[in-house]
Amino acid sequence: MVRTVAQLRTPALLIDTPTFEANLAAMDAVLPGPRLRPHVKATKSTTLARHLAEGGHRSFCAATPREIEGLVAAGLVDDLLLANETLDTARLGALSERANITVAVDSRATIEAAASGGVRSVLIDVNVGLPRCGCEPAEAPALAELARSSGLEVRGVMGYEGHLLMVTDRAERAQRTAEAMALLTHAADEVGGDVVSGGGTGTFDVNTSCTEIQAGSYALLDTDYDTLDLPFAKALSVLATVISVSAKGWIIADAGLKAFGMDHGNPSWDDGEVFFCSDEHITLLPTDAVSSNGAAWKVGDRVRLWPAHVDPTVARHQRYHLVDGDDVVDEWEIDLRHW
Amino acid sequence: MVRTVAQLRTPALLIDTPTFEANLAAMDAVLPGPRLRPHVKATKSTTLARHLAEGGHRSFCAATPREIEGLVAAGLVDDLLLANETLDTARLGALSERANITVAVDSRATIEAAASGGVRSVLIDVNVGLPRCGCEPAEAPALAELARSSGLEVRGVMGYEGHLLMVTDRAERAQRTAEAMALLTHAADEVGGDVVSGGGTGTFDVNTSCTEIQAGSYALLDTDYDTLDLPFAKALSVLATVISVSAKGWIIADAGLKAFGMDHGNPSWDDGEVFFCSDEHITLLPTDAVSSNGAAWKVGDRVRLWPAHVDPTVARHQRYHLVDGDDVVDEWEIDLRHW
Numbered sequence: 001m002v003r004t005v006a007q008l009r010t011p012a013l014l015i016d017t018p019t020f021e022a023n024l025a026a027m028d029a030v031l032p033g034p035r036l037r038p039h040v041k042a043t044k045s046t047t048l049a050r051h052l053a054e055g056g057h058r059s060f061c062a063a064t065p066r067e068i069e070g071l072v073a074a075g076l077v078d079d080l081l082l083a084n085e086t087l088d089t090a091r092l093g094a095l096s097e098r099a100n101i102t103v104a105v106d107s108r109a110t111i112e113a114a115a116s117g118g119v120r121s122v123l124i125d126v127n128v129g130l131p132r133c134g135c136e137p138a139e140a141p142a143l144a145e146l147a148r149s150s151g152l153e154v155r156g157v158m159g160y161e162g163h164l165l166m167v168t169d170r171a172e173r174a175q176r177t178a179e180a181m182a183l184l185t186h187a188a189d190e191v192g193g194d195v196v197s198g199g200g201t202g203t204f205d206v207n208t209s210c211t212e213i214q215a216g217s218y219a220l221l222d223t224d225y226d227t228l229d230l231p232f233a234k235a236l237s238v239l240a241t242v243i244s245v246s247a248k249g250w251i252i253a254d255a256g257l258k259a260f261g262m263d264h265g266n267p268s269w270d271d272g273e274v275f276f277c278s279d280e281h282i283t284l285l286p287t288d289a290v291s292s293n294g295a296a297w298k299v300g301d302r303v304r305l306w307p308a309h310v311d312p313t314v315a316r317h318q319r320y321h322l323v324d325g326d327d328v329v330d331e332w333e334i335d336l337r338h339w
Numbered sequence: 340m341v342r343t344v345a346q347l348r349t350p351a352l353l354i355d356t357p358t359f360e361a362n363l364a365a366m367d368a369v370l371p372g373p374r375l376r377p378h379v380k381a382t383k384s385t386t387l388a389r390h391l392a393e394g395g396h397r398s399f400c401a402a403t404p405r406e407i408e409g410l411v412a413a414g415l416v417d418d419l420l421l422a423n424e425t426l427d428t429a430r431l432g433a434l435s436e437r438a439n440i441t442v443a444v445d446s447r448a449t450i451e452a453a454a455s456g457g458v459r460s461v462l463i464d465v466n467v468g469l470p471r472c473g474c475e476p477a478e479a480p481a482l483a484e485l486a487r488s489s490g491l492e493v494r495g496v497m498g499y500e501g502h503l504l505m506v507t508d509r510a511e512r513a514q515r516t517a518e519a520m521a522l523l524t525h526a527a528d529e530v531g532g533d534v535v536s537g538g539g540t541g542t543f544d545v546n547t548s549c550t551e552i553q554a555g556s557y558a559l560l561d562t563d564y565d566t567l568d569l570p571f572a573k574a575l576s577v578l579a580t581v582i583s584v585s586a587k588g589w590i591i592a593d594a595g596l597k598a599f600g601m602d603h604g605n606p607s608w609d610d611g612e613v614f615f616c617s618d619e620h621i622t623l624l625p626t627d628a629v630s631s632n633g634a635a636w637k638v639g640d641r642v643r644l645w646p647a648h649v650d651p652t653v654a655r656h657q658r659y660h661l662v663d664g665d666d667v668v669d670e671w672e673i674d675l676r677h678w
Contacts, residue, residue, distance in 0.1 A: 009427060010427075010678075011678055041619065063619040084582070084593075084619060085583050085593075085638075086582060087582065087638070088349075106583055109638035109639060110582070110583075110638060127585070131585070131587070131614060131615075132591055133583040133591050133620070134583070136586060162617065243423070243449065243472065244446060244449075244472040245446070246466070247475060252424075254423075254424075257651055258651050258654045259678075261597075261601070262600070262601050262602035262651070263596045277602065278471065279650050280403055281471055283471055298448070299446055300426055300448060311597070312597050312601070316654070316655065317677070318677050338656070339348065339349075
């Protein structure tokens with residue numbers, strides 16, 4: 001078994017274990033137990049999810065039916081929320097005897113799909129300002145009524161303030177989140193049930209209206225979230241090997257855009273600039289002609305790159321390598337990928 | 340077995356089979372047989388590669404050792420080129436008895452790695468202007484000498500004009516490619532061997548200097564390449580299901596940025612604008628309030644989205660669904676993913 005980082009094939013996805021554990025502790029200090037409903041779309045690993053469950057977070061949130069199926073197969077069955085609309089409900093209904101599964105609905109069509117697919121419980125998804133799913137707040141009571149008359153348990157509401165997670169100023173973020181959540185809590189009063197679900201890593205501690213927060217990225221973080229004033233640090237990196245050194249000053253490593261989610265731009269590098277990414281290459285412009293080893297950059301050197309967006313980066317890899325200093329202490333499969 | 344597109348779960352990666360076959364025919368008309376060395380990094384499927392081999396293209400090009408391993412496992416062993424530098428050469432050397440494998444080298448270190456890893460044949464990779472791998476042209480003869488003295492067969496040179504593939508004006512593209520390839524053919528004369536390998540989809544017919552062209556994207560194409568004057572058409576799309584329709588005019592489908600390579604920007608949609616992508620959602624602004632069916636957009640409608648960059652999009656999916664009209668005629672595994 002591989003025991004040191006130097007022995008890993010590249011590109012390799014690394015979790016810095018002490019930073020990761022510190023992120024989990026920082027979250028637990030604010031949102032212990034069921035106050036956090038970890039979102040597995042960010043981390044896509046049932047091994048990681050089980051680690052969170054052992055820390056007291058036993059209710060999970062997912063974005064796809066596939067993620068729900070994987071959680072059930074892993075025995076994480078206590079309270080699973082598909083925080084997304086789907087018509088592919090038969091996949092979820094087939095698991096109703098084995099797991100407590102709740103699905104977001106925001107229309108007559110999605111309610112009918114839930115009922116006909118054998119889903120038992122729903123949340124009414126309310127649009128709170130993000131141009132995406134969710135009914136208008138005024139429609140929530142009638143949809144709840146329709147769901148109940150279709151035989152579904154309505155556990156409450158959800159509303160995702162995804163447009164506010166990256167508001168830079170904390171006070172503004174808190175104020176606008178409160179305004180968005182006022183829509184949701186009003187709908188919750190009308191809908192009934194005891195669940196008010198929302199939030200994300202960016203609003204985990206300023207969203208004080210929800211009964212549970214759907215955060216996932218906090219565990220690993222990325223350079224985008226790292227620009228905010230959050231008590232989490234970057235734990236996820238991609239390890240690459242320098243395969244070519246140019247006399248013109250750039251060096252090339254073997255992790256390209258296929259190893260990263262690129263929707264938030266290039267990854268970052270502590271020792272210089274990222275010039276550009278190709279499919280399987282990254283061209284780097286080192287700040288200094290010598291590496292941190294004190295020697296000139298050479299073929300075989302290793303570099304670590306910080307992803308700009310954790311979720312789509314993770315989804316590109318088969319496994320995490322958990323590292324502590326130079327040691328590889330564990331390997332976790334990223335088994336919730338694909339659809 | 341699924342027989343119609345309507346029965347497919349979404350998101351699903353589709354190949355329009357008639358368009359795909361027309362793309363292959365258009366390429367064959369210009370570069371038959373070994374004049375084309377198809378690059379599997381774009382398509383990542385040994386089933387697709389075998390289809391190309393049946394069409395006369397039996398030499399392949401790859402970007403990673405994993406792709407070479409997969410080609411060998413599939414029996415496509417005639418002439419495989421890793422058109423990239425690697426230190427992970429033992430993986431390739433282990434296959435030397437089963438396949439003819441050639442590796443790109445551009446430094447003493449990569450030559451030593453090739454020799455010590457059991458690789459038998461190399462090409463000297465010459466930098467022709469792209470800020471990436473490749474030795475300076477003047478260094479090529481000495482590297483060839485070093486490789487031969489290390490027991491490696493030097494089959495010739497390669498040089499990739501990746502910075503010229505998207506030059507819009509065809510005459511300028513041809514002129515600048517000729518200038519870049521003059522560097523390569525001069526190096527080829529000095530290095531010896533009979534292979535001069537380079538090119539890509541954008542220069543497949545203007546690069547007249549190489550003995551073989553390393554094109555891959557032509558088979559499926561993307562919206563980026565579709566802006567050029569190439570005889571290829573978009574054959575690759577992502578099928579998604581509308582899961583929510585907003586009273587505010589947008590609709591949301593279930594293929595998000597995890598289903599696309601996003602480095603060239605958002606995918607495109609024939610029936611309107613792409614507003615933005617989230618992990619598992621795409622928010623669309625339809626041009627018309629009614630779909631092509633003549634009815635208002637509704638939950639359950641299907642949409643097809645055109646990726647902006649074929650290579651990283653393909654690498655996100657497990658399989659292609661080959662379609663012809665409403666029929667699904669085959670399913671090909673994308674088995675060359677990961678590393």
